[in-house]
Amino acid sequence: MLPVVFRDAFLEGVRKIDELIEHASIEGDVAKIDASRLNHKEVNDLMRECVLKGAKKLILKNVCGQRYIGTRLHLPEGKKVEIEIYGTPGNDLGAFLDGHRIVLHGNAQDGVGNTMNDGEIVVEGRAGDVVAMAMRGGKIFIRDDVGYRTAIHMKQYMDKIPVLVVGGTSQDFLGEYMAGGMVILLGLTLEKLKHRAYYIGTGMHGGVIYLRGEVEKYQLGKEVGVVDMEEEDWKTLEKHVGEFSSYFGYDADEILAEKFMKLLPLTKRPYGRIYTY
Amino acid sequence: MKFKTHLLPEFIVKRDEDRCTRCKVCVKQCPFGVHSYDEENDRIISREELCVGCQRCVVYCPENALIVEPYPGGYRPNEYWTGEYIRDIKKQSESGGVILTSTGAQRRLKIYWDHILLNASQVTNPSIDPLREPMELRTFLGRKPDALEIEYEGEDVKIKTELYPNLLIETPILFAGMSYGAISYNAFKSLAMAAKEFGTLFNTGEGGLPREMREEFKDCTIVQCASGRFGVDPEYLNSAAAIEIKIGQGAKPGIGGHLPGEKVSADISATRMIPEGTDALSPAPHHDIYSIEDLSMLIYALKEATNYEKPVCVKIAAVHNVAAIASGIVRAGADIVAIDGFRGGTGATPKIMREHVGIPVELALAAVDQRLREERIRHKCSIIVGGGIRCAADVAKAVALGADAVYIGTAALIALGCTMCQRCHTGKCAWGICTQDPKLSKRLNPKVGAQRLVNLLRGWSLELKDVLGGMGINAIESLRGNRDHLRGVGLEEWELEVLGIKGAGE
Numbered sequence: 001m002l003p004v005v006f007r008d009a010f011l012e013g014v015r016k017i018d019e020l021i022e023h024a025s026i027e028g029d030v031a032k033i034d035a036s037r038l039n040h041k042e043v044n045d046l047m048r049e050c051v052l053k054g055a056k057k058l059i060l061k062n063v064c065g066q067r068y069i070g071t072r073l074h075l076p077e078g079k080k081v082e083i084e085i086y087g088t089p090g091n092d093l094g095a096f097l098d099g100h101r102i103v104l105h106g107n108a109q110d111g112v113g114n115t116m117n118d119g120e121i122v123v124e125g126r127a128g129d130v131v132a133m134a135m136r137g138g139k140i141f142i143r144d145d146v147g148y149r150t151a152i153h154m155k156q157y158m159d160k161i162p163v164l165v166v167g168g169t170s171q172d173f174l175g176e177y178m179a180g181g182m183v184i185l186l187g188l189t190l191e192k193l194k195h196r197a198y199y200i201g202t203g204m205h206g207g208v209i210y211l212r213g214e215v216e217k218y219q220l221g222k223e224v225g226v227v228d229m230e231e232e233d234w235k236t237l238e239k240h241v242g243e244f245s246s247y248f249g250y251d252a253d254e255i256l257a258e259k260f261m262k263l264l265p266l267t268k269r270p271y272g273r274i275y276t277y
Numbered sequence: 278m279k280f281k282t283h284l285l286p287e288f289i290v291k292r293d294e295d296r297c298t299r300c301k302v303c304v305k306q307c308p309f310g311v312h313s314y315d316e317e318n319d320r321i322i323s324r325e326e327l328c329v330g331c332q333r334c335v336v337y338c339p340e341n342a343l344i345v346e347p348y349p350g351g352y353r354p355n356e357y358w359t360g361e362y363i364r365d366i367k368k369q370s371e372s373g374g375v376i377l378t379s380t381g382a383q384r385r386l387k388i389y390w391d392h393i394l395l396n397a398s399q400v401t402n403p404s405i406d407p408l409r410e411p412m413e414l415r416t417f418l419g420r421k422p423d424a425l426e427i428e429y430e431g432e433d434v435k436i437k438t439e440l441y442p443n444l445l446i447e448t449p450i451l452f453a454g455m456s457y458g459a460i461s462y463n464a465f466k467s468l469a470m471a472a473k474e475f476g477t478l479f480n481t482g483e484g485g486l487p488r489e490m491r492e493e494f495k496d497c498t499i500v501q502c503a504s505g506r507f508g509v510d511p512e513y514l515n516s517a518a519a520i521e522i523k524i525g526q527g528a529k530p531g532i533g534g535h536l537p538g539e540k541v542s543a544d545i546s547a548t549r550m551i552p553e554g555t556d557a558l559s560p561a562p563h564h565d566i567y568s569i570e571d572l573s574m575l576i577y578a579l580k581e582a583t584n585y586e587k588p589v590c591v592k593i594a595a596v597h598n599v600a601a602i603a604s605g606i607v608r609a610g611a612d613i614v615a616i617d618g619f620r621g622g623t624g625a626t627p628k629i630m631r632e633h634v635g636i637p638v639e640l641a642l643a644a645v646d647q648r649l650r651e652e653r654i655r656h657k658c659s660i661i662v663g664g665g666i667r668c669a670a671d672v673a674k675a676v677a678l679g680a681d682a683v684y685i686g687t688a689a690l691i692a693l694g695c696t697m698c699q700r701c702h703t704g705k706c707a708w709g710i711c712t713q714d715p716k717l718s719k720r721l722n723p724k725v726g727a728q729r730l731v732n733l734l735r736g737w738s739l740e741l742k743d744v745l746g747g748m749g750i751n752a753i754e755s756l757r758g759n760r761d762h763l764r765g766v767g768l769e770e771w772e773l774e775v776l777g778i779k780g781a782g783e
C-alpha cells in the first residue's frame with residue numbers, strides 16, 4: 001500500500017476569518033487589505049468579508065500570486081465594488097467577475113477575466129495567456145502585450161457584448177473559436193506595426209477583431225476574412241480606444257491615425273458541411 | 278454531383294390494408310415523411326427508404342394496422358463485410374462526410390455487466406425482507422473528512438469536524454447531463470420535475486439552465502461547465518446544488534460538440550447566451566485546462582464563484598489510464614468524479630468516436646476505485662458512473678464495483694418514449710425528445726414525462742432493495758465497493774483481476 005500523500009495545496013493552512021481580519025482596515029466605505037503572507041483563499045475571504053461589512057472600494061497592497069481576485073464577489077444583492085490592486089495577482093484575476101471594476105497597478109498572469117460576466121478590468125502592464133477566455137460581458141483593458149489563446153471562445157448575446165482592448169500585441173491563437181464580442185489590438189509595443197501571432201481567429205464564427213497595423217494572410221485562420229473599415233467601425237474604435245487612452249495616458253487621435261484591419265468570420269457555421277447522416 | 282443512391286432501405290413498413298381506415302394518424306405522426314395519403318386511390322403510401330424505425334406510427338395507429346421491421350433484404354451474408362460496413366462505405370462515397378450518429382456504442386463487444394453475477398445469502402447469513410424491514414438507499418455525494426471528531430454536550434452529540442458540502446439523494450441514481458438544445462424543453466423539464474419529486478438530481482448538460490427554472494429546481498440541479506461555457510455566469514453557477522466540469526463524454530471522448538445553427542432557436546439562444554442561428558461549438562479541450570494543475574485552477578475558480586457552498590464534480594470519459602487520471606482529478610480538488618463509459622449516449626457524435634474510442638465503464642470503474650483505495654484517497658471523492666446503465670442490476674453491480682451512484686441518460690430517455698432509433702442528430706425526434714421543433718416537442722407533456730421517470734426510479738429502487746435484502750444487507754453503503762458480492766462468468770484471468778472479483782464457483 002502506498003503511503004498517504006495528499007496535499008490540498010489550495011486549502012491547506014487557510015486561517016479563519018477572525019484571524020485574518022487584522023490584515024484589513026476599513027475606513028468609511030474603503031477597505032485596505034495587506035495581502036502579504038495571505039494565501040489565495042484568505043485574500044478572497046477577506047475581500048468578501050470587507051464587502052459584506054459595507055466596503056464599496058477595496059485597496060489590495062502587496063498582492064503576490066493570489067488567484068481569483070474578485071471571483072468571490074457574486075453577492076445576492078448585486079452590489080458592485082471597485083478593487084484596486086498593487087503587486088502581481090495570480091491566475092484567473094476577475095474570473096467569473098460579476099460587474100465589479102478592477103484596476104491593477106502592475107502585470108497580470110494567466111486567465112484574466114476568464115468567463116467574466118460583467119464589469120471592467122484595467123491592467124497597467126501586461127497579461128499572460130487565455131485573457132478574456134469565454135468572456136461574455138464587460139470590458140478589459142490591457143496596457144501592454146498579452147500571451148497565447150487570447151479571447152478564445154469569447155461570446156455575445158443581445159446587448160451583452162464583451163470588449164477587450166490590448167495596447168500591445170498578442171501571441172498565437174488570438175480569437176480562436178471566437179463566437180462574439182470585440183477584440184482590439186493596438187500594437188503599441190511593436191517597433192514596426194507587424195503583429196507576429198499565427199492562427200488568428202481559427203474557428204472564429206462570431207464577433208470582430210480590429211488590428212492596428214498589419215498581419216499577413218498566412219497568419220490568419222482559414223475561417224476569417226479581412227474586410228474594409230467603415231464609418232461605423234471608426235466610431236466604435238474612437239469610443240474604446242478613447243477610453244483606453246484615457247486610462248493609460250495615450251493620445252487616441254495619434255493611435256487612430258494608423259491603418260486598422262478588420263477581421264470577420266466568413267461564416268456563422270464554419271463546420272456545417274462535414275457530416276453525413 | 279448527384280448520385281442515384283446505392284443504399285438499401287433500413288426498414289420495411291407492412292400495412293394491413295384490411296385494418297387501415299385511412300385515418301392518416303401515421304401521416305401526421307411521422308416527421309420523416311414516410312407516409313402520405315394518395316387521394317386518387319384512397320390509400321396510404323409508405324416510402325420506406327425514409328423510415329428510421331422509431332415505431333411512432335405503429336404505437337399510434339388506432340387499428341394496429343402497421344408493422345415496421347428491419348428490411349429483410351440485404352447483401353450476401355458475410356461475417357467480415359457486414360451490411361453495416363457496406364452501408365457506411367456507400368454512404369460516404371455518396372457524401373464525402375464524417376458519419377454522424379447518436380445514442381451510444383452498439384457494436385458487439387463484451388458487456389461486462391452480463392458476465393458478472395450478484396450474490397445472495399443462504400443459511401449462514403440471513404437474508405432480509407425489504408417489505409418488512411427498512412432498507413437504506415439514501416446516498417451522500419461529495420468529499421468526506423479523514424476522520425470525524427465528535428463532541429458531547431450533555432445529551433447532545435455534535436460533529437466537531439468541519440464537513441465538506443455534500444449532496445443528498447434518495448436513491449443512487451441521477452439523471453445524466455443532457456442539454457436543453459440536445460433535448461427538447463419538455464424533456465429537460467420532465468427530468469427536472471422527476472428529480473425534484475423523487476429526491477435526486479438532474480444535470481443540465483452544457484446548454485445552460487433556463488431562467489424560469491432556476492428558483493424551482495435549484496436544489497435538484499447539477500449545472501455543467503463545459504468547454505463551450507454556454508450560459509455560464511455566476512447566477513447560473515449559484516442556482517444549483519452542484520457544479521460539474523465536463524472534460525469528456527463516453528460517446529465521444531476527446532472531441533467537442535457542435536450544436537448546429539439550425540437548432541439554436543430564440544429560446545436556446547437565450548439559455549446558452551449566444552446569437553440565434555450560430556453553431557454552438559464546444560471546443561475539444563477547455564482552453565484554460567491543459568494539465569491537472571489547470572483543472573485544479575478551474576475547480577477552485579468555481580468554488581470561489583459559489584463561495585465554497587457546492588461540491589464540484591469532474592466528468593471524464595472512460596479511457597486508457599483512467600485510474601491515474603481520476604487520481605489526479607481528486608488531488609486537483611474535485612469532490613465527485615464522474616466516469617462515462619464508452620456505451621454512453623449523445624445527441625450527436627461521429628460514428629467512429631462512438632464505436633471505437635473509450636473503454637467499458639465496468640473496467641474503468643473497478644480500476645479507479647482500486648487505485649483510489651490504494652492511494653488511500655477514496656473517501657476524498659464520490660464516484661458516479663454512467664454510460665449504458667440499463668437496469669437496476671447494472672446499478673447494483675456498479676455500486677458493488679465501487680460507485681457511489683450512477684448516471685442514467687439513455688434509460689431515462691427510453692422512459693420518456695425514446696425507441697433508440699438513433700436519429701437524435703436530425704432534430705426530428707418523433708417522440709418529442711431530441712428536437713426543437715415545437716410541433717414535435719409538444720408531443721411530450723412534462724407532467725406525464727416526469728411521472729414515467731419517477732415510476733422508473735421507483736421500480737429500480739424497489740429492485741435494488743430486493744437485491745440488498747437477498748444479500749443480507751440493509752444499506753446501499755454496505756454494498757459499495759463490496760466486490761465479495763460479485764462473481765464473474767466467462768471472463769479471462771486478466772479481466773477478473775481488473776474487476777477485482779473472483780470467478781463463479783470460487
